Amino acid sequence: MKIATRLHLNTLFFLALIAFLTALLAWSHRVVDREDEKAKLANELRRTAFERIVLQVEERLLASERAAAQGERKTKALLDLLARAAETFSDPRELELLREAQKHLEATMALERPGSPAARDPRAVNQMLVRTYYLIDSLENLRLRAREASTRVRNRAFVLTLLGVLGGGLLIALNSLWTATDIKRRLGDLHGGLARLGRGELDARLPVPGDDELADLARAVNRMAADLQGSLATIEDLNREMTARRLAEEALRVSEENFRRSLDDSPLGVRIVTEEGQTVYANRKVFQIFGCETVEEFRSRPARDRYTPESYNAFLQRRENRRRHRETEGEYEIDIVRKDGEIRRLQVFRKEILWDGRPMYQVLYNDVTEQKRAQEALRLSEERYRHFVAQSSEAICRFELAHAPLNTTLPEATQIDHLYTHAVVAECNVAFAETHAYGSPEEILNFRIGQFFPRLAKENVAYLRSFIAGGYRVANFESREISRDGTVKHYLNNMTGHVERGFLVRLWCTKRDITRLREAEAALRKKDLTLAYLASQVPGMLYQFRRRPDGTYCLPYSSDGIRCIFGCDPEDVREDFTPVYEAIVPADREMVMESIRASEKGLSPWKCEFRTRFPGVTERWIYANSIPEKGVDGTIDWYGYAVDMTERRRMEEELRRLNLELEERVRERTEALEEAYRELEAFVYSVSHDLRAPLRALEGFSRILLEDHGDAVSGEARRLAEVIRERALNMGRLIDGLLALSRVGRAELRIVPVDMEALVRRAYEEVTTPEDRERIAFCVGSLPPALGDPTLLGQVWVNLLGNAVKFTSHKDRATIEAGWEDGAYFVRDDGAGFDMTYTDKLFGVFQRLHPDRLFPGTGVGLAIVQRIVRRHGGRVWARGEVDRGATFSFTLGGQRTH
């Protein structure tokens, strides 16, 4: 924008501001005037209302008609004013106040009306006053609002005017300031630009912002500067040419100096010698190589000292050859001895040159000591590597693709084809050859890769795929290969490829034969299967239960039976014991864990019975048994089995219940029997006693009859009396027998060691008379002592020997023998004997096989013997033959024979 335009704008702003302010003032005046009008009207209303009250009071107090008429007029005037106000005021709240006032006025008018209650009730006057006060309050509120509105409008007009003046003034001031600042800056730029041109900087240009008058001026100055610049160009070209020549001469001089400096700084030792071997120049490297400081010091060391003896001899030889103009080699190696005594190997290049116009020799020394050492180290390293490879038990092989490097960008399948076609064995160790059943590495040189890795084996192709996918590197990959003898072997391979500029040129492969491992694994798998099969046939489950060092539990192995015992799969518990723990009935868990901890602590066998419950089954009783074994790392493994013993437990329970029942029944029966037995004993005893009295009377009276009245009775009567006496005595004996039998049953056993031999002898003495002893040959064998009641056992011997004596009484010579035979005591006689048909009657009470007249007796003796023997836990039996004698044997139970 032109400066003149800006200044015009400023003037226009000013004029517009004046116009705005004038309009604002005019508008404000009008609004204020209107509000003042309203305020005046409100004042008028209030004043009229007051006057009306005063007139009403006058009318009431003085009953003045004049005041009444005036009051009428004031009421009318008030009504008119209210009507006018309703047109003048527009604000809703003001209109509301007017309506209130109107209402209150009308209420007072109603109360004043003739015939209104005011005339009758003084309280209506009060109400009139109330409404009058409210009327005045409403009008007062209206007046206050009008006054407030008037003040508000005035203030607003003032603020607007102030804002207009300040805003417009500020706008004008800002425009003026901006214009002045801009002009000042632009004039400064112009001044600076002209000053530079004045100093001869003809390429300097002035900035040309905008399109005002100062921009036009800057453009004109720039054009003038361009014209001046064109005319000065020719002079400058001339100056440039002269400068170039001066620079070329300087460059030549510097080049010569640089040549010398380059010799000095050469990385090779450079030495210039005369034909006589005199050193004329040696650079810094030569001093460094030979360990000298200066050329003088170098010269001062004779050649002999500078070479090792071998190199010195060669040096003399070469000098001699040169002297004789024989052909000498220009490139050779020497060993030198540095000033500090170190020997170094130098490569030497010698040739003739012109030095300062004269023929000289330039000798270049290249210190190859480090290179030689490195080569030696490399050679040694290589040798070590070869030994290492050759002796390694691991099969190592290098395949080469030297003739057909593999493009690594080709598709995978193509690359595998290429490897099978072109990769050949370049080197391998003995282990590699031998594992493929070849005698030596040389035999398989240049073999193709496919001769070991049949392509038909899927894992081999996968191996090469993995090798390619892994960036020509693969580790621990398995292959299946065929040896020369046709055996299939498994290997674990590592292979690394060497890639040069995107082509695979070489492969290094190491492999380990894991055939045996695989076979072992297969065998193990088979064993596992067998074990699993066996485990599946075992009722319940087999398991390996483990406590890890961190205190957690798991079941590394569990047979399929775990499904029935704990309702989970072997897989579920391989790492975590929780499913098993949760299958245990909560009430039993702590007990189970406590028993496990106890087993852990003492490494004692773990046995436990507990209950399990899981979805789908009822509560089960489980019996688990295992042996712990502690590992070196603190792991404890239990090996054992668990069985479902719910059924067994149920049966045991049933059995226990039955046993209890049985015992109870036995006890009841025993009691009943004992009771019956006791009753019987008592009966027998009492009967025996009660029978004795009449018997004694019978026997006594019959004896008295015979003795005192023998004369008085006849023969037949006498016989009958004797029979009576005889029978009474016999009956007495029978009763004695019965009593004895009864006593045997009741008597308490007093078990002590008994000397049976003595007992036999005493019994024999007891049952025999001296006559008997003469008639009988009695012999006693060796009798082992016994444990028993001596009195009762004595009774046994008495009864048996008594019987033997009795049943041999009809013989003049008899033999009786007491002894021990086949674990039983016996008494044998050669008397009347008995018919074996009646054996079962022998031991019955009152059972007799012989008539009383031949062998008198009661038939109780053997019954007593049997009872005593039985009470001792033994057995009694008899063998006999009519007229050939009898043998009575008895035992006393195992523990009774001492």
Added chain:
Amino acid sequence: MAVSDSLGAALVHIALAKGYFQAEGLDVTPQVHTSGKACLDAVLSGRADLATVADTPIVNAALEGKRFSILAEINTATRMNGIAARRDGGIATGADLKGKVLGVTPGTTSAFFADLFLNLHGLRPRDVSLVPLPPEAMAPALLEGRVDAVSTWQPHLTRIRNLLGDRGLLFYNDALYTFSFCLVAREGLTARRPEAVRRVLRALVRAEELAAVQPEEARRLTAEFTKTERPLLDQVWGLFVFRTTLSQALLVNLEDQARWRKGQGLLKTTKTPDFPALVESDFLDSVKPGAVKFIR
């Protein structure tokens, strides 16, 4: 603050609902009562500091010599009170009340208005049977025919009218009685906590401003607080002037009622209470200049 749930206390309801008291830094606990009389009782018995109450209970308390401070009128209405009657009871004009049963609530504006109304129609209290009824019992009594007419206040009047429909009619008389609802304080409160009293009034002036500028919002808040059906509230809202003021008319009104009470001959005292002494106008004057209109 003991707050009546009648519409007369709408400004307090609005101030509570909008949190104007909290905004003034006051922690006001409202005690809601069903009549202004109960509110005033709370203040007189020391259970509350401030109360909203109509003119009649104020007059009764003053006559009994109770001491308290009138701080401001918060509402005036000229049609607050009226007589609701049953047309089918043979009532068509005010004069027809003669010999009828009329329900009034003693001690409230209800009784005062009934007396004025009967007087206006040339009747004396003994010309009718007056039955004492609490405000909430008026409608059932009239509907069940136990009374022929009742004297009560809004919104009960309009509610009864709505319930009766064509069978009922209302008698108003604008000129008879102007109802004033006031804010009163416990004796000594203004001396003890003058600033708090000022803040209470400031909050009420704010509520008045809201009622003037946002009448719809004011109605909604009042309906919620008083649990008045919205259509009923809309019907009666226009009868009230919600403005904080202290007018000379209040004094005249109070004295008039005091005289009436004495005229009934039931009081021991014969002295008219000194109402101007109960009015404390300085607080309202300082909070809302120009609002104090009574002549000091």
